[in-house]
Amino acid sequence: GENVEQHPSTLSVQEGDSAVIKCTYSDSASNYFPWYKQELGKRPQLIIDIRSNVGEKKDQRIAVTLNKTAKHFSLHITETQPEDSAVYFCAASYDTGRRALTFGSGTRLQVQP
Amino acid sequence: NAGVMQNPRHLVRRRGQEARLRCSPMKGHSHVYWYRQLPEEGLKFMVYLQKENIIDESGMPKERFSAEFPKEGPSILRIQQVVRGDSAAYFCASSPSSYNEQFFGPGTRLTVL
Numbered sequence: 643g644e645n646v647e648q649h650p651s652t653l654s655v656q657e658g659d660s661a662v663i664k665c666t667y668s669d670s671a672s673n674y675f676p677w678y679k680q681e682l683g684k685r686p687q688l689i690i691d692i693r694s695n696v697g698e699k700k701d702q703r704i705a706v707t708l709n710k711t712a713k714h715f716s717l718h719i720t721e722t723q724p725e726d727s728a729v730y731f732c733a734a735s736y737d738t739g740r741r742a743l744t745f746g747s748g749t750r751l752q753v754q755p
Numbered sequence: 756n757a758g759v760m761q762n763p764r765h766l767v768r769r770r771g772q773e774a775r776l777r778c779s780p781m782k783g784h785s786h787v788y789w790y791r792q793l794p795e796e797g798l799k800f801m802v803y804l805q806k807e808n809i810i811d812e813s814g815m816p817k818e819r820f821s822a823e824f825p826k827e828g829p830s831i832l833r834i835q836q837v838v839r840g841d842s843a844a845y846f847c848a849s850s851p852s853s854y855n856e857q858f859f860g861p862g863t864r865l866t867v868l
Contacts, residue, residue, distance in 0.1 A: 737854065743788070
């Protein structure tokens with residue numbers, strides 16, 4: 643089955659700096675890669691996603707890149723703010739067939755004011 | 756458009772009792788997924804359902820756990836004869852039929868005494 647590895651497990655940055663979180667996946671058939679943000683005690687919230695026919699996607703301060711050949715994808719957050727502090731999870735799945743999300747282990751991001 | 760609803764939000768059971776967790780998907784969503792999150796860990800897939808059908812239960816423990824999504828009413832995750840190891844947050848997600856964007860409910864936090 644699919645296996646998703648996520649690094650780093652913790653990340654501390656100064657407010658205004660950029661943050662990068664990286665994930666690798668094992669199943670070359672995976673074609674959908676979402677990122678979720680989870681604050682303490684809250685639900686995971688979808689913040690951005692990318693499909694395998696696209697190499698990069700941006701939404702304001704957030705961007706995701708995908709390298710299908712190397713089977714890795716990354717989340718980039720620019721101009722970080724204290725409210726970006728949370729746990730971020732990457733995931734992989736198919737759009738059809740096996741739609742279950744396989745999650746990475748999470749990255750705890752701390753933005754220091 | 757109301758989001759994914761789950762109830763109860765908190766559930767306390769003694770060992771050996773049954774736990775029933777309910778999930779109402781977003782309007783227009785016909786796909787429901789259940790995930791379990793242990794403290795300080797990532798989300799693990801349990802089961803994927805469409806109306807009246809279990810599509811993928813590969814993540815569900817073979818014993819004591821069952822799920823349904825009837826024609827009318829919410830999806831139910833049922834845990835019989837709960838044990839302390841079942842203590843976790845159980846999240847439900849839903850998606851539309853065409854794409855695999857999964858939106859999560861607020862979760863049910865199960866505590867087994």
